[in-house]
Amino acid sequence: MSFVKMRDLRVAFDGTQVLHGIDLDVAKGEAVGLVGESGCGKSVTWLAALGLLPGKARVTGSVTLEGQELCGASRAALERVRGGRIAMIFQDPSSSLNPVVRVGRQITEALRIHRALEGDTARNEAIRLMDMVGIPDARGRFNTYPHEFSGGQCQRLMIAMALAGEPDLLIADEPTTALDATIQAQILDLLGTVRDETGMAMVFISHDLGAVSHICERICVMYAGRIVEEGPVQLLFDDPHHPYTRGLFDAIPRLDGGRGRLVPIHGTVPDPKNLPQGCTFSPRCPRATGFCRDNLPLLNPQPDGRQLSCIHPVPVYGQRPQVLDCRGSAAA
Amino acid sequence: MLSFVLSRLLRAFITVLLVMTFAFCVLRLSGDPAQILLGPDAPQEAIDAFRERWGLNDPILVQYWAYLRSLLSLDFGMSMRDKSPALQLVLERIPTTLQLTVPALILKIGIGIPAGVYAALHRESVADRGVIMLAVLGFTMPSFVIGLLLVLIFSVTLGWLPSGGQDGWIHGILPTLTMSIGGVGILARFSRSAMIEVLGQPYIRAASAKGVSWRDVVWKHALPNASVPIVTIVGFMIGSLIAGAVVVETIFAWPGIGRLLVVSVANRDLAVVQCLLLVIAGTMVLANLAVDILYGWLDPRLSRKSGVH
Numbered sequence: 001m002s003f004v005k006m007r008d009l010r011v012a013f014d015g016t017q018v019l020h021g022i023d024l025d026v027a028k029g030e031a032v033g034l035v036g037e038s039g040c041g042k043s044v045t046w047l048a049a050l051g052l053l054p055g056k057a058r059v060t061g062s063v064t065l066e067g068q069e070l071c072g073a074s075r076a077a078l079e080r081v082r083g084g085r086i087a088m089i090f091q092d093p094s095s096s097l098n099p100v101v102r103v104g105r106q107i108t109e110a111l112r113i114h115r116a117l118e119g120d121t122a123r124n125e126a127i128r129l130m131d132m133v134g135i136p137d138a139r140g141r142f143n144t145y146p147h148e149f150s151g152g153q154c155q156r157l158m159i160a161m162a163l164a165g166e167p168d169l170l171i172a173d174e175p176t177t178a179l180d181a182t183i184q185a186q187i188l189d190l191l192g193t194v195r196d197e198t199g200m201a202m203v204f205i206s207h208d209l210g211a212v213s214h215i216c217e218r219i220c221v222m223y224a225g226r227i228v229e230e231g232p233v234q235l236l237f238d239d240p241h242h243p244y245t246r247g248l249f250d251a252i253p254r255l256d257g258g259r260g261r262l263v264p265i266h267g268t269v270p271d272p273k274n275l276p277q278g279c280t281f282s283p284r285c286p287r288a289t290g291f292c293r294d295n296l297p298l299l300n301p302q303p304d305g306r307q308l309s310c311i312h313p314v315p316v317y318g319q320r321p322q323v324l325d326c327r328g329s330a331a332a
Numbered sequence: 333m334l335s336f337v338l339s340r341l342l343r344a345f346i347t348v349l350l351v352m353t354f355a356f357c358v359l360r361l362s363g364d365p366a367q368i369l370l371g372p373d374a375p376q377e378a379i380d381a382f383r384e385r386w387g388l389n390d391p392i393l394v395q396y397w398a399y400l401r402s403l404l405s406l407d408f409g410m411s412m413r414d415k416s417p418a419l420q421l422v423l424e425r426i427p428t429t430l431q432l433t434v435p436a437l438i439l440k441i442g443i444g445i446p447a448g449v450y451a452a453l454h455r456e457s458v459a460d461r462g463v464i465m466l467a468v469l470g471f472t473m474p475s476f477v478i479g480l481l482l483v484l485i486f487s488v489t490l491g492w493l494p495s496g497g498q499d500g501w502i503h504g505i506l507p508t509l510t511m512s513i514g515g516v517g518i519l520a521r522f523s524r525s526a527m528i529e530v531l532g533q534p535y536i537r538a539a540s541a542k543g544v545s546w547r548d549v550v551w552k553h554a555l556p557n558a559s560v561p562i563v564t565i566v567g568f569m570i571g572s573l574i575a576g577a578v579v580v581e582t583i584f585a586w587p588g589i590g591r592l593l594v595v596s597v598a599n600r601d602l603a604v605v606q607c608l609l610l611v612i613a614g615t616m617v618l619a620n621l622a623v624d625i626l627y628g629w630l631d632p633r634l635s636r637k638s639g640v641h
């Protein structure tokens with residue numbers, strides 16, 4: 001049974017629809033990747049699920065956590081879920097820590113809320129967590145402020161804080177985008193280790209398909225507020241059916257291919273205020289026909305286990321390289 | 333920390349010295365105390381004797397030098413009018429002024445900050461719009477207009493409160509209200525925008541995502557950050573505790589520092605005006621210094637830069 005189940009989740013800001021009905025399941029212990037270009041609604045999806053969007057956002061549909069409805073739940077109910085059942089870490093670690101509160105206290109705060117730890121017990125547990133995520137001299141740095149840490153260390157602290165609540169699911173929203181390549185690889189490693197040790201589920205939001213395929217078992221590809229293709233990593237990687245998925249894979253630099261094989265997707269993500277008619281990807285799609293421009297395809301299950309919303313999918317094409325070791329390539 | 337405080341103290345000292353010098357020159361160039369104090373019909377001999385007595389015939393540099401030297405021995409000169417020490421005249425008036433400005437400051441802080449924070453937490457609501465409107469009204473209206481309006485309403489029309497004088501606390505109500513309205517407006521608007529800015533920061537969302545209750549997000553995460561800019565304004569207000577009542581004291585005939593200043597300037601009572609300006613500049617500079625030090629304590633990032641740690 002799914003741990004989190006989203007059905008027809010829709011979000012609008014000031015009358016502009018930015019999510020157009022997301023159906024997404026996350027099972028216990030599973031790692032799901034959520035990919036797509038900037039602005040396609042990856043963050044909004046999970047912020048909406050946790051009730052973290054600003055008041056002007058209109059959220060409809062259903063998000064259930066082991067059967068408990070979160071959409072429209074009371075503030076108190078959501079506060080119990082946040083951090084304790086579902087934790088979230090963000091893209092910009094340095095500004096996600098409160099600049100005027102000592103880092104140790106920011107971690108013990110979560111320990112107090114979710115595990116009722118106080119005083120020295122909380123302090124020691126916080127130091128253990130800081131140690132675990134790889135903060136050197138954790139005891140000595142318990143009383144320092146966030147500005148005394150590098151970006152990578154701030155993200156480690158955020159992870160420690162997320163772990164403090166012993167959540168069942170961690171949403172990592174582009175946790176490495178703001179960091180440089182070597183640090184990215186370290187944080188990805190850390191997330192992998194954390195998952196192995198705790199067995200928690202993870203949703204990994206990223207532009208970096210390479211990193212996603214390394215960490216996750218399943219990928220959801222989003223475009224303009226919709227899921228356009230969803231399936232097991234290896235399946236999508238070997239054999240992407242949606243031209244957008246294919247485009248994303250073709251845009252990854254490959255170690256074997258050289259520069260010439262990098263194929264960017266032309267054009268940009270449409271503005272949610274005026275989406276194109278029919279399939280929203282059609283203006284950028286090399287395979288689009290007149291039919292695509294008039295008709296919106298639905299997300300349908302396919303015989304091979306994936307879900308796809310495309311009228312003219314990419315034909316099967318073989319000889320894809322194996323999934324890249326992206327930690328290797330990122331560090332290189 | 334020490335070098336930081338020392339450099340600030342040096343700056344404070346230079347500021348006060350500049351104010352003092354400027355006041356000294358302007359006062360001496362803008363009218364003859366002998367003429368003003370003795371009246372237009374005074375005989376020439378009396379005027380000459382007066383000038384001789386107060387050293388007004390010396391070249392201005394000599395006078396300035398003598399002034400500085402007496403300051404070093406903490407001698408602030410004598411009032412030409414009362415023949416009593418200027419410092420004593422000034423110190424006598426300070427409590428009278430504080431009787432108005434301290435309650436006014438408490439009102440400004442006690443009403444302005446909560447109103448601004450409340451408005452920020454209920455953005456775009458009716459309460460928010462109301463706070464903005466009243467705040468703008470409060471700080472755009474000059475205090476003499478507010479004062480006259482209050483007198484018109486509460487003294488003339490309703491007859492509830494006295495319109496002037498200093499005869500018990502009831503006389504302090506209108507001047508205190510007059511003085512606080514502008515400050516309440518300023519603080520409300522400032523706290524509101526500081527709070528809105530902070531609430532939009534990623535660490536607020538991150539704190540919520542951690543499961544922190546909204547009340548704690550506001551009290552433990554947002555307010556400490558918003559307090560940094562708010563403290564600046566409060567610092568200014570504290571700096572003007574002594575000098576901020578000139579207009580209001582004049583309207584309500586309240587015998588405080590402000591009135592002393594107005595009367596002494598009119599009489600060219602040099603020593604008193606100089607002493608007043610020194611005290612006023614001193615309090616402002618001290619308040620600024622306190623704010624600077626407080627910053628380092630409120631925001632650890634700033635203390636790094638300025639060396640407080």
Ligand SMILES: Nc1ncnc2c1ncn2[C@@H]1O[C@H](COP(=O)(O)OP(=O)(O)OP(=O)(O)O)[C@@H](O)[C@H]1O
Pocket residue numbers: 013018036037038039040041042043044045054174272
């Ligand atoms: N607070 C907000 N107010 C108005 N519009 C918003 C708000 N937050 C997001 N949006 C809009 O919602 C859409 C989806 O944004 P979202 O942040 O989910 O994108 P994303 O896929 O996470 O992109 P990125 O990779 O840049 O993080 C965008 O068009 C964005 O402009």
Ligand SMILES: [Mg+2]
Pocket residue numbers: 042043044173174
């Ligand atoms: Mg995002």
